[in-house]
Amino acid sequence: MDIAHPGGEDSFRPADAGHPEVAADLRRRILDGEFGPVGRLPSEAALAREYGTTRAKVRTALVRLARQSLLESRPREGWHVRAGHRTQGFDRMLSFAQWASAGGLEAGGLITGRARRPADAREARVLGIRLGEPLPTFTRVRTLGGRAVMVERSTWAPWLSALIDAMPDDVSSTTAALAEAGIHVASGTHRIEAVPASTEDAALLGVRRSAPLLQVTRITTARDDRTVELGVDRYQADVIAFEVEAGESTRTLA
Secondary structure, X not given: OOOOOOOOOOOOOOOOOOHXXXXXXXXXXXXXXXXXXXXXXOOHHHHHHHHOOOHHHHHHHHHHHHHOOOEEEEOOOXXXXXXXXXXXXXXXXXXXXXXXXXXOOOEEEEEEXXXXXXXXXXXXXHHOOOOOOEEEEEEEEXXXXXXXXXXXXXXXXHHHHHHHHXXXXXXXXXXXXXXXXXXXXXXXXXXXXXEEOOHHHHHHHOOOOOOEEEEEEEEEEEOOOOEEEEEEEEEEOOOEEEXXXXXXXXXXXX
């Protein structure tokens, strides 16, 4: 989606702002989605004119953002927002497939492993079941444009066992499959932290072991307030940024 730049030609840009300020402003514009689904930035010369600085300082800022995995330079095509890097807000519930579609990307996925295991103490408490009750679980690799970008590990409420067992390994959206069965996801809680890639993560995502991943731990609830899923998603670091509008908040130690 194209988002109008709040500045424009008449915006105030400090003369010779220097690359740290240019980099910070460009980073904000990238995360705001200003450059649209194609993600192509104006030329270095155009950016230099816009920021009232030199092309050399603009290039230094662009290189800085490339090192942060936000941009990439393509021969004869200029600078582009790195493929797959999109923001996700928590103001509304979006599945991975819905989020990808909203950004003009094609989402895919494949369940690579299924299991039944006994509920631990936390799972029993959150799901309102007895300790040790069998839970359906699966591991799924999610893709954007054919690239493996996230490992999704889901533990499902036992009342969903038959539905989860019936889902094909290449199910495109579990949220849509649940909705078709009359189960509508309504809310969720999320915990976000950085973690190193495990041996399994590395093999599934094609990254080195211990590479930094962004982990999102989820508890998903249906409209009738029943807990549906306990999930742990691990994203490649250059794929997604999460946006949170903060008012009063509570901070807890890990």
